[in-house]
Amino acid sequence: MTLQLHCFGESGNSYKAALALELSGLEWQPVKVDFFAGATRSDAFREFNAMAEAPVLVDGDFQLTQSGAIQQWVTDQTGRHGGEAQDKYEVLRWVLWDNHKLSSQAGMLRFLMNFLPEEKRPAEVIAFTQGRLKAAYTTLDTHLAGRDWIMGSGITNADISCCAYLFYPEPFGFDRKDWPNIDRWLSNIEGVPGWKHPYDLMPGHPSDRG
Amino acid sequence: MTLQLHCFGESGNSYKAALALELSGLEWQPVKVDFFAGATRSDAFREFNAMAEAPVLVDGDFQLTQSGAIQQWVTDQTGRHGGEAQDKYEVLRWVLWDNHKLSSQAGMLRFLMNFLPEEKRPAEVIAFTQGRLKAAYTTLDTHLAGRDWIMGSGITNADISCCAYLFYPEPFGFDRKDWPNIDRWLSNIEGVPGWKHPYDLMPGHPSDRG
Numbered sequence: 001m002t003l004q005l006h007c008f009g010e011s012g013n014s015y016k017a018a019l020a021l022e023l024s025g026l027e028w029q030p031v032k033v034d035f036f037a038g039a040t041r042s043d044a045f046r047e048f049n050a051m052a053e054a055p056v057l058v059d060g061d062f063q064l065t066q067s068g069a070i071q072q073w074v075t076d077q078t079g080r081h082g083g084e085a086q087d088k089y090e091v092l093r094w095v096l097w098d099n100h101k102l103s104s105q106a107g108m109l110r111f112l113m114n115f116l117p118e119e120k121r122p123a124e125v126i127a128f129t130q131g132r133l134k135a136a137y138t139t140l141d142t143h144l145a146g147r148d149w150i151m152g153s154g155i156t157n158a159d160i161s162c163c164a165y166l167f168y169p170e171p172f173g174f175d176r177k178d179w180p181n182i183d184r185w186l187s188n189i190e191g192v193p194g195w196k197h198p199y200d201l202m203p204g205h206p207s208d209r210g
Numbered sequence: 211m212t213l214q215l216h217c218f219g220e221s222g223n224s225y226k227a228a229l230a231l232e233l234s235g236l237e238w239q240p241v242k243v244d245f246f247a248g249a250t251r252s253d254a255f256r257e258f259n260a261m262a263e264a265p266v267l268v269d270g271d272f273q274l275t276q277s278g279a280i281q282q283w284v285t286d287q288t289g290r291h292g293g294e295a296q297d298k299y300e301v302l303r304w305v306l307w308d309n310h311k312l313s314s315q316a317g318m319l320r321f322l323m324n325f326l327p328e329e330k331r332p333a334e335v336i337a338f339t340q341g342r343l344k345a346a347y348t349t350l351d352t353h354l355a356g357r358d359w360i361m362g363s364g365i366t367n368a369d370i371s372c373c374a375y376l377f378y379p380e381p382f383g384f385d386r387k388d389w390p391n392i393d394r395w396l397s398n399i400e401g402v403p404g405w406k407h408p409y410d411l412m413p414g415h416p417s418d419r420g
Contacts, residue, residue: 050349050352050353051307051311064299064303065303066303066306066307067306068306069299069302069303072299089274089279089283092276093274093275093279095306096278096279096306096309097261099306099309099310099314100276100310101261101314103310104310104311104314123334124332124333124335125334125338128332128335139260139261142260
């Protein structure tokens with residue numbers, strides 16, 4: 001049975017799982033979660049995933065959520081993206097850092113600035129979060145000085161996690177041209193054979209909502 | 211050589227690593243990071259840890275940051291807190307969820323509400339974050355209905371991660387009496403032989419600053 005990933009194009013967290021699957025060579029298919037129609041807030045979805053979030057990986061009777069856990073599952077299945085054995089903790093460290101400091105804030109901020117009606121956008125929260133994200137971009141850009149990848153000599157789950165929200169076109173205060181090491185590293189990721197942009201890899205695009 | 215954990219009492223993220231070490235039976239000693247005197251913002255600390263955060267584990271030449279990565283290292287060293295083999299992904303999933311949705315927000319909010327001068331506290335950010343945390347408490351409390359532990363029949367890294375900020379006395383809008391399943395589960399954790407409160411396990415307490 002083909003693996004299914006319940007996901008949607010606007011979700012950077014979904015993208016982390018989708019890109020890991022796509023680059024691993026596993027056969028998979030996306031199933032669109034209609035987030036903007038309230039799908040993740042329904043009782044049926046909450047039954048499906050108590051965290052009420054996408055992505056959800058389904059492999060027969062097995063299901064798993066949280067992008068970082070799905071990434072680890074893909075690595076365990078295929079041997080891909082885990083990095084060298086001695087780098088295991090460093091890869092995990094950057095996946096956790098991304099979840100804690102980068103994606104969690106970038107995802108929220110992008111939502112507030114683009115997908116909320118303009119009159120509902122909380123200005124103080126937006127400014128505060130942009131300040132915190134600047135610290136995160138600085139950490140990442142500094143780490144990437146002189147490196148092609150976050151850890152080791154090829155793409156790992158650390159890269160796949162940290163890059164996810166940084167490919168989206170909707171403005172949230174991040175411009176890759178401001179961060180030369182991040183910019184070069186994003187180009188390295190775009191150059192990986194099989195790489196696809198989130199909107200080319202998963203169903204769902206802002207233009208769907210007119 | 212004895213393991214060292216660079217940490218401070220007020221840090222829930224430090225506590226996740228300290229509690230994992232303490233309950234694992236490994237010999238370790240805390241080294242106080244003087245966060246409130248600006249220690250993590252110094253160039254020397256940034257050299258030590260590019261993420262400019264506590265905790266940092268030091269084992270001879272090896273060093274590691276991010277509480278979830280340190281927890282995994284403790285599990286790999288001791289076989290403790292990883293849960294049953296079939297629960298590996300579920301444990302990781304909750305550690306990631308905590309980093310993404312619970313601790314990242316609770317830690318920031320507690321800082322804003324208690325450790326910033328009153329005139330600098332951003333009211334809109336505080337209210338917004340309290341709303342998001344209520345959703346996280348609901349997810350955790352719902353999951354814990356009918357369960358003693360987040361996964362399986364004993365304490366795992368999932369519990370150690372999710373509980374960390376919930377033991378602190380400084381007010382940030384969480385009262386365990388409002389969440390009966392979380393309250394019962396926190397009591398289970400307090401009952402684990404060797405359990406210690408963050409302020410009893412690590413150096414550094416708000417009263418140090420007068």
